[in-house]
Amino acid sequence: MLEIKNLHARIAEDGTEIIRGLDLTVKAGEVAAIMGPNGSGKSTLSYILSGREDYEVTEGDILYNGESILELDPSERAAKGIFLAFQYPVEIPGVATMQFLKVAMNEQRKYRGEDELTTPEFMRRVKEAAAELKIAPEMLRRPLNVGFSGGEKKRAEILQMALLEPKLCVLDETDSGLDIDALKVVADGVNALRSPDRAVVVITHYQRLLDYIVPDTVHVLYKGQIIKSGDKTLAHELEAKGYADIIEAAA
Amino acid sequence: MNMQQAIKMTAAETALVDAYGAQIGDLPGDGAVLSLRDTLVHELRTAGLPTRRIESWHYTDLRTLLRDVPAADPSAFADRVEAIVPGSSVLSVRNGQADLKSVPEGIKARSYTDSLVDGSAAAGLAILGADDAIGRINGGLVRGGLEIAIAEGAEFAAPIEIQVVQSHGQAHTRFPVSFGAGSKATVIERHVSTSAEASFVSTVSDVTLGEGADVIWIVVQQQGPADTHLGQIRFDLAKDAKLHIFVINAGGKLVRQELHGRASGEGADLTLRGINLLGGESHTDVTFTLTHAVPHTTSSEIIRNVIFDRARGVFQGKILVAKDAQKTDAKMACNTLLLSDEADMSAKPELEIFADDVQCGHGATVADIDHTQLFYMLARGIPEKKARAMLVNAFVAEIVEELEDDEALVEALEGVISAWLEKHA
Ligand SMILES: Nc1ncnc2c1ncn2[C@@H]1O[C@H](COP(=O)(O)OP(=O)(O)O)[C@@H](O)[C@H]1O
Ligand SMILES: [Mg+2]
Numbered sequence: 271m272l273e274i275k276n277l278h279a280r281i282a283e284d285g286t287e288i289i290r291g292l293d294l295t296v297k298a299g300e301v302a303a304i305m306g307p308n309g310s311g312k313s314t315l316s317y318i319l320s321g322r323e324d325y326e327v328t329e330g331d332i333l334y335n336g337e338s339i340l341e342l343d344p345s346e347r348a349a350k351g352i353f354l355a356f357q358y359p360v361e362i363p364g365v366a367t368m369q370f371l372k373v374a375m376n377e378q379r380k381y382r383g384e385d386e387l388t389t390p391e392f393m394r395r396v397k398e399a400a401a402e403l404k405i406a407p408e409m410l411r412r413p414l415n416v417g418f419s420g421g422e423k424k425r426a427e428i429l430q431m432a433l434l435e436p437k438l439c440v441l442d443e444t445d446s447g448l449d450i451d452a453l454k455v456v457a458d459g460v461n462a463l464r465s466p467d468r469a470v471v472v473i474t475h476y477q478r479l480l481d482y483i484v485p486d487t488v489h490v491l492y493k494g495q496i497i498k499s500g501d502k503t504l505a506h507e508l509e510a511k512g513y514a515d516i517i518e519a520a521a
Numbered sequence: 522m523n524m525q526q527a528i529k530m531t532a533a534e535t536a537l538v539d540a541y542g543a544q545i546g547d548l549p550g551d552g553a554v555l556s557l558r559d560t561l562v563h564e565l566r567t568a569g570l571p572t573r574r575i576e577s578w579h580y581t582d583l584r585t586l587l588r589d590v591p592a593a594d595p596s597a598f599a600d601r602v603e604a605i606v607p608g609s610s611v612l613s614v615r616n617g618q619a620d621l622k623s624v625p626e627g628i629k630a631r632s633y634t635d636s637l638v639d640g641s642a643a644a645g646l647a648i649l650g651a652d653d654a655i656g657r658i659n660g661g662l663v664r665g666g667l668e669i670a671i672a673e674g675a676e677f678a679a680p681i682e683i684q685v686v687q688s689h690g691q692a693h694t695r696f697p698v699s700f701g702a703g704s705k706a707t708v709i710e711r712h713v714s715t716s717a718e719a720s721f722v723s724t725v726s727d728v729t730l731g732e733g734a735d736v737i738w739i740v741v742q743q744q745g746p747a748d749t750h751l752g753q754i755r756f757d758l759a760k761d762a763k764l765h766i767f768v769i770n771a772g773g774k775l776v777r778q779e780l781h782g783r784a785s786g787e788g789a790d791l792t793l794r795g796i797n798l799l800g801g802e803s804h805t806d807v808t809f810t811l812t813h814a815v816p817h818t819t820s821s822e823i824i825r826n827v828i829f830d831r832a833r834g835v836f837q838g839k840i841l842v843a844k845d846a847q848k849t850d851a852k853m854a855c856n857t858l859l860l861s862d863e864a865d866m867s868a869k870p871e872l873e874i875f876a877d878d879v880q881c882g883h884g885a886t887v888a889d890i891d892h893t894q895l896f897y898m899l900a901r902g903i904p905e906k907k908a909r910a911m912l913v914n915a916f917v918a919e920i921v922e923e924l925e926d927d928e929a930l931v932e933a934l935e936g937v938i939s940a941w942l943e944k945h946a
Contacts, residue, residue: 320896320900321899322896323896324892343899343905344900345900345901345903345905345908348899348901348902353900356897360893360897362915363915364912364914364916364917364919365911365912370898370901373903373907373911374901374902374903377902377903377904377907378902381902430901
């Protein structure tokens with residue numbers, strides 16, 4: 271489903287290279303975890319997948335279902351089914367959460383040539399998904415992410431993911447700032463979306479989340495490259511010994 | 522502005538003076554009114570329109586910006602339009618003629634033309650100072666309007682809409698409106714153009730609030746793309762009076778909206794909210810002065826400007842706190858979204874404080890669309906054009922929502938904004 275080949279990317283503004291020859295393949299149905307110390311380029315990778323224009327791809331390619339997405343803008347990538355749960359969800363005062371959800375869902379449907387949702391159908395879906403994620407209706411009446419606690423913001427990201435039904439889900443440190451109960455709610459939400467035609471990329475630097483969302487593959491990202499890949503035991507190894515050994519072994 | 526010898530008049534100055542000349546004998550007024558008109562037009566003729574050398578017109582050089590003035594056309598006729606908030610009582614002025622068909626209970630309304638004819642309007646025609654170009658033009662040429670008195674303690678279920686509809690030519694209107702003690706009302710002053718042909722509009726509203734009156738005064742300016750709109754609101758607030766002025770400029774090529782007021786009674790409170798939507802080559806100026814004259818008065822001003830293309834915005838805000846006006850609380854902010862490299866905004870917020878125990882502040886910001894917010898919306902599949910429109914809308918929607926007590930009103934104002942954005946963004 272996702273094939274990243276020898277990807278090099280830099281910050282557009284000052285030319286600093288952040289991703290330095292990264293290779294990664296994630297198959298449909300797979301849950302892949304990307305781990306790595308702070309500053310290794312995990313969020314940058316997620317932004318590049320989404321098409322953020324602050325970064326410039328200088329070499330290599332990203333294939334999604336066999337086709338390069340480098341020329342697509344972020345909204346097209348989203349409509350094609352790529353979803354990023356942000357590490358830091360963005361507050362947008364003046365835009366009501368419900369309005370935002372409805373516009374996002376319907377714009378994606380329009381792009382794919384599907385009919386727009388009727389208001390009752392939209393309301394039904396939101397209510398159902400919000401209840402699953404223990405999101406109070408009161409929260410949905412506020413402007414998008416404004417006044418949400420850290421945990422509420424993360425749950426709201428998963429709500430959006432559940433409603434938009436993407437094919438490739440990228441979760442950037444969705445676990446940070448969550449207590450254990452909230453973590454379980456979020457993990458349940460993600461697990462509910464697991465399916466043979468969907469892939470999930472879980473970015474984290476703690477093993478904790480992976481107890482609840484059990485990955486098929488684990489990849490260590492360091493200085494813009496995948497330096498080691500393995501199965502879920504690699505995450506346990508990292509937890510026990512830290513990154514130092516792996517980094518040394520790769521050097 | 523005392524000039525020895527007549528200046529060489531611009532085309533616009535000539536057109537205004539000629540409009541007066543052409544209507545002499547036809548302009549309503551008793552002896553006092555007519556001689557006042559004559560003085561005002563004489564001043565216009567000798568001093569000319571204000572230039573950037575006049576401080577209060579520094580950012581709006583009217584003499585240069587006002588290229589021409591369409592001739593007054595007595596046959597210009599426009600129908601009433603639907604009230605912006607369904608169910609409002611509409612009092613309209615068309616082509617200078619007041620239409621008093623639907624005056625609700627609790628209101629005394631008469632045609633301002635009658636007040637000119639019987640001379641009772643004379644005192645109100647005085648200009649606010651030598652640089653009051655709007656008062657001068659309007660005083661010289663005003664033909665009609667409405668004089669409205671709201672009874673003590675009156676309350677209304679629906680807004681009162683004062684409608685000035687113009688197809689082309691000139692309109693010069695006045696609206697002296699007094700709110701009795703303890704009355705509560707929402708007035709919508711609406712300026713609409715029904716054609717793309719040029720109009721020149723001057724209008725002065727003179728708003729006085731009695732003790733404890735609670736008033737929302739909305740100005741919806743939707744002139745056409747070739748129009749000039751010179752508006753002025755004068756207001757005075759008695760003890761415990763509360764006035765929320767909301768101005769939305771969503772039209773016009775050359776617009777100056779002045780607001781000049783005074784908190785005269787303790788406990789008086791003024792809220793000013795302004796939304797200026799500018800595009801094309803338009804120029805829109807909002808100029809505000811407020812005197813906190815007595816202790817314990819409050820005011821809050823927020824102006825939001827959205828500027829596209831090569832449009833220019835101006836905000837001048839001056840709050841004066843008199844020596845005795847202790848415990849004044851005044852906050853003023855002007856925030857601008859500049860959406861093109863060629864768009865321009867000049868903001869000049871000023872405080873002049875003569876009392877020592879006050880809380881006053883002001884600030885001005887200019888920014889582009891927040892790129893992080895934009896990316897977030899795109900990443901959810903919202904196309905860029907739509908996402909930008911939503912963010913621009915969000916920037917101004919916040920201050921419309923403050924009127925949430927009246928849902929129909931909020932909806933109407935949001936409608937004005939989204940209609941404008943759909944056309945321009
Ligand atoms: N837009 C940017 N401007 C400046 N520096 C950036 C930008 N994006 C990423 N970086 C830098 O790139 C490196 C990787 O950052 P990031 O992808 O956020 O790491 P991680 O998510 O793995 O902690 C860091 O050194 C960070 O400061
Ligand atoms: Mg990160």
